[in-house]
Amino acid sequence: MAIYQVTDNEIKTISRTTFSQSGLKEREDLQRLLKHQIEVISPETLVVAEEFGEWDESRRRIDLLGIDKQANIVVIELKRTEDGGHMELQAVRYAAMVSTLTFDRLVDIYADYIKQNELGLDAQASILEFLGWDDKEEDEFAQEVKIVLASAEFSRELTTTVMWLNDYGLSIRCVRMHPYESEGKLLLDVQSVIPIPEVEDYQVKIREKRQKERASRSGGRDTSRYSISFNQELVYSQIRKSDIGYCTVQLLNEKDLINQRVFEFLRADNTCAFQLLKLESEVTETNKKYNKYRVSREPELIYDGQEYYVARNWGKESAQAFANKISARFPEITYSQHSD
Structure with a gap:
């Protein structure tokens, strides 16, 4: 769709151009400008890296890496090409890597x-401030990896692939950037192609509905939570399954119930x-790679001078099974399960 300039005497067409014709380069210009104003294509995002590629056996690099207000990782890929190439598949690979x-x-x-950019900031303090956190919350961090693709245009093949991937739970946004020339000035028209802003909420609801239907047909993913009580007094409420071992060990430690025999019982x-x-x-x-033990945190149990993780x-x-085993050994500890 054309862009017009309205004057007193006419509605004048503003000529559309291309990035190559205008002399704009992918990295030297687009990337350089957008990393300082990333909200143009990805609102509420903090850029944390440029040309990121710290993984083994790969020379591939993410144009821009960010984090959003919900603590999700954001992979941002930029292309000057007129159809976006195969950037969606490239970005999915990057998302898996981070x-x-x-x-x-x-x-x-x-x-x-x-x-590298001489910003003079404290990295951790800046990220915590951006997220609105008082301290790091590893359980809430990087629950999802989102993808933003920005290009002059997107092929039908690419958009069809993106919509299909989104339908199966990914979060990929396609942002079209059209350059225009007017009176010696370069203008940029930025539009969200996927999802379409006017129906984004509707599309999200439809996608979630389909995902729930598929989960129901396949038996679904268990999202139940647990509460733990000691002598019928609630100690931990609505914890994730991933925290059941950790919270149990913490409770036993707090109640001074870990002697040598109990420690050997837990270690085994x-x-x-x-x-x-x-x-x-x-x-x-x-x-470590799959976060089976959170060694990036402080030790979760110190016993006999040794530091342990759960x-x-x-x-x-x-x-x-673990809840039953613990309750059998410690009748004062009881567990209750909550289903969504």
């Missing part, structure tokens, strides 16, 4: 970006297919 980033790792990444437990308690030196790189690999059946 999906395991921890809060502490993101702080380190942002610190490097701050240094592998109900969730992982050893319940591990020293940091026992946590493998694979364990396994987080709980499913519905293993969580219930």
Whole structure:
């Protein structure tokens, strides 16, 4: 659709151009400008890295890496081409690669970006302020990786692929950037193509409905939560399955119930297919990659001068089995399950 300039005597067409014709380059110009005003294509986003590519056996780099107000990772890809190429598939690969980033790792990444751009900021304090957090909340961090694709145009093949991927739970936004020339000035028309702003809420609701229907047909993902009581007094309310081992160990420790026999009982437990308690030196790189133990935090149990971390690999059946096992050993501790 054309853009027009209205004067006293006429409605004048403003000529559309291309990025290549206007001399704008993908990295040197678009990326350089957008990283300082990322809200143009991705509102409520903090850019934390440029040309990010810190992974093994790959020379691929993310144009811009960010985080949004909900603490989701945001992968931003820019293209000057007229159809966007195959940027959606490239961005999905990038999203997979950064999906395991921890809060502490993101702080380190942002610190490097701050240094490179001479921003003079404290990385962790800036991220916490942006998120509105008093302290890091690892459980709420990076629950989703979102993708923003920005290009002069998108092919039908690309948009069809994006809509299909979004329907299956991904969050990909396509932003079209059309350059125009008028009286020696370069103008930029920025429009959201997917989702269409006027029906975005509707599209999100339809996508969520379809996802729930698919989950229902397949048995669904268990999102139940647990509460833990001690002598019928509620101690932990509505915790995630991933925290059932951690909260149980904390409760036992707080109630001074961990003696040598109990410690050996906990150390021997592998109900969730992982050893319940591990020293940091026992946590493998694979364990760390998939956050099976949160070694980036302070030690979760200190016993006999040794620092231990608690396994987080709980499913519905293993969580219930663990609850039964603990209640059998400690009748004063009871668990209740809550379904969504």
